[in-house]
Amino acid sequence: MLKTRASRETWLLIVMALLVLGAGLGLRDPWPSDEPRFALVARHMVESGQWLFPHRGLELYSDKPPMLMWWQATLYELIGNWRVAFLLPSLLAALGTLACVHDLGRRLWTRRVGLYAAWSLLFALHFTFQAKKAQIDPLIVFFITLANYGLLRHLLLGPAWRWWWLGWFAAGLGVITKGVGVVALLMLLPAALASWWGWPRVTLHVRCWRFWLGPLMFLLAIALWLLPMVVTALSTGSAEYRAYMDDILFRQTAKRYSQSWDHHQPWWYFLGTMPSMWIPAFLAVPWAIPAWWRRLRRRDPRYLLLLGWWALIVLFFSIPDGKRDVYILPSLPMFCLALAPLLPGLLRKRSFQWTLAVFTALVAMLTLGAGIAVLTGQPGFESKLMGSRGIDSTVTASLAWAAIAMGCWGVVSLAAWGRRRAHVAVLSTLTVVWVLYSLVGYPLLNDSSSARGLMHNAGLRIGADAELGLVAWKEQNLLMADRPAVTFGFQKKWDVQLREGVDWQARSPENRWLLVQEDALLACVDRRRIELAGIANRRRWWLVRADAVIGPCEPTAEERAREHAMQARQVDE
Template identity: 55%
Template sequence: MNPPVPLSRARPLWLRDARWELVVFGAFALLVLAAGLGLRDPWPSDEPRFALVAQWMVEHGQWLFPHRGHELYPDKPPVFMWLQALSYYLTHNWRIAFLLPSLLAALGALALVYDLARRLWNHRSALLAAATLLVTIHFTYQMRNAQIDPLLLGWMTLANYGLLRHLLLGPCWRWFAIGCFFAGVGVATKGVGVLALLMLVPYLVARRGHWRQLALPTGGWRWAGGLALFFVAILGWLLPMLLVARADGDPQHAEYVQNILFGQTVHRYATPTGHIHSPFYFLGIIVVDWLPLSLLLPWALPAWWRRLKRRDARFLLPLGWAALVLLFFSISPGKRDVYILPALPMVALALAPLLPGLLRRRGVRVAVFALTVLLAGTLAAASALAIHRHPAWALKIEQSLDPRIWWMLLATGVAGLAIAALTRVRRAPLGWLLFAGVLWSVYGVWGYPLLNGDRSARDVMVEARAIAGPQATIGLLAWKEQNLLMAQGPVAEFGFLRPWPQQYAEAVAWLQADPAQRWVFSLDEAMGACVDRARAVHVGHANRRDWWMFRHDAVIPGCIPRTAGDDDE
């Protein structure tokens, strides 16, 4: 395959210089993905958990065995939390540090999709592919969150990039080794990172069928050497953990090893306990969450089929890999929308050469224009109704959210309608691009400060400290990770996974030891009928829950609440 045209001579998309187009797109991507960075704390369901683990690592130096409070946290490998802790060392600001790995993963994925598409086709197609990925709702929303899946997407996209550089543009054994290594890093981040190596399956099909645009590397030992680096990356985390667990003889560490290697991988895939959905669940995710990319599929599917019939391996490898990922997760009864997120960059890559033609089609433009008007109009109409009519659904929402959120949504909707009126059907793709920029930047800069107090539990924890006073110790009962993370001043906790009645009994005994300087901060349901609410203090409402504080004089003697833990938000 011929080398890509240098950017200085590449045909630009809308400016006079392709290099300036990249600069403008990079700035726009940073705006869409980073707007609001530093303006909020971690939000449930997962963000406070990982930030709490990373904070423990920084404060206690325990890197191999993550902790949630004083309990071990065996649900996920520690790589994501390591990067959050490293980000804190670099920024000295947790509000930035907890989001930084996801932001870098998102920007990296965009850069990799662009570069690979440019090498396979051209600058114009590559830039449109990266832009399509950026403004796809599922990508933007998830990559603005501090969860493991955005980082996993980054590692798997890097692994796919390395493999495709070798399999389509090679032979290049260095890139093959890099791809295998970062597939292993993906496993150390979340076990399903191994799926990156499924790229070899459509490659073998293409090689056996003598497909076009395929590299034909030889050298069996090099294949084995590259795959060995996959295990090197995993052992970089696994081996020290196993050695330490074996050396210290701590039964908790042994249980942690058993859980992280088997309970959270094989068992979770084969016999999940939650998020049970039908085998067709992900089709709905693709249709709705992948907007506006999914609007292109009625036109893209026949075009892909024609290219596959012509045996073009540039389409078989990314599309075949995405199909295998979809199949793998569809087989398991447990499904979450983020599971197929890593397939999105490869679908955008396969769309790249089609986009210049697709975006000129009137049917595509009408569909994108209708999506912009529908979403913007819904935001404007619903928020205007909430402001002026106060329907029951709006009042229910306002129990947890700042009512000023309606003005933010109204402004966003009106801006979207104005953009649609200016760009019209003729420039509908540009209209969606601009609307996405407004939507996510307003959400970050305006929405984050409005929502943060409730979503992060910061407000109730500040109020709890005001009630207890600066010197008292607050014991957390039936707490969520955000409560410990946002706690002000001295606190104690009685375990996270332990049943609420056990936590309550220990909290009462703890209160008795120093009744003058101790308070208990508790979830309403966890107190049951064992606390006199006339002597307790209602702290506030956060994360759809009511929180109370009480001292020893509010405890009803001999009473143990018959309650159990609930799921996080």
């Protein structure tokens, strides 16, 4: 009976993870900010056969290593569907992260603790939100969590040298995924302290030769990408490849950390990020802190390693000026693992149950309020949504009814479980929120958010035989174009792109059109002769014929300043 119950509980977790994280797979195209960029790079890999040096249009893309794009391109080669392939790496990575947390909790404590850890992570808003996006972060979270898994299997349950080597290798894979995979190795600092203080159950064995194979495995994983890239860049003599190598190895790593040029935030930024984005799990922290302290005083190394590593990650990313919420996302799985042994006791506390009930009520009120506000047109939610996204009232009404359904389900969940099992009400409410958001929201918002609708309308207007050039374009424009579109660089100044676009158009004026972002239009373009192609991603896009260009496209000082400000603001969108 115990085995049957354990099996049912495990399968329930698996089914719920697939439902929450997998809902909507195949129902949408890539959405900004990063998804179209990575999908565009992956598609270029498939079409060109050039996998070592990724391209964004005509230019090399050196902001991130190509690991995620490799996954997307490989999965497309296997299944032949971009709508599935671009999101599948995130889904697989999230499921792998949950598996690591579940198994580690089971081994360090009990089977039930492993389940609590996985449930806490699955429904943490930050984790679920990122796991349903095709960005690098779910993949880096998986590799760092896998590294932690291997290291902890050796440090706390060892000696286990194969897991020790795997932990170092996974950290190396994290480095060639986003560069910050090395933070997994900070786990060695609290482990070294525990060993120095003589705490029980900690295994290091620094004097054993097998210990030093770990760093070699770390370097081996990095060399899988770094070595062929550097050799190719240096041997070909290509200035473009050399610039790519210098940018990705130096500017995008060490310089980005020491001299951040974007996303400036105060030192305490993450102290606000965790309470707001790691809920509902983070709601337990006021009760967990004294419990953690008692266990640390009892010299339990499991808590020292997990909590110490979490604190080191927060400290590491708090030092530079540039901060984003996703930077500390890799520490969330270990936070949930450290919290899980306390949850059975916390869930018996009436105060904690009341806290969860209040959270569920807030989710229900917010979704209900948003839905009703859109339906009634107050306070202008519907008009703002239609104006910025370019969607019609039918779409906004459908979204509103979906939000009302979420809120009503939250109310029903509270009525059913709110008094003594508010945690079940939380999980029930969030499940419906994520599933409805995916199954209803994805199809309704896709045309606007992915620019598919915009590019379809532009293609219909110019005709099947016309050529299309893109000025001040975003990756989703090129990705969703219904024909091979011409670009004039991505990082070039917009006025330069416009001049080159006008010159290209002038060579065949009867058959060539330009699609131009509104903020890039200069005085050389007669606004009376251009056509609105549509609105997508809060931007207006215009179709420009050759006869709409009435003079040289040289920006005034005011236009240049405005263009520079707009281009800088959009650089990371």
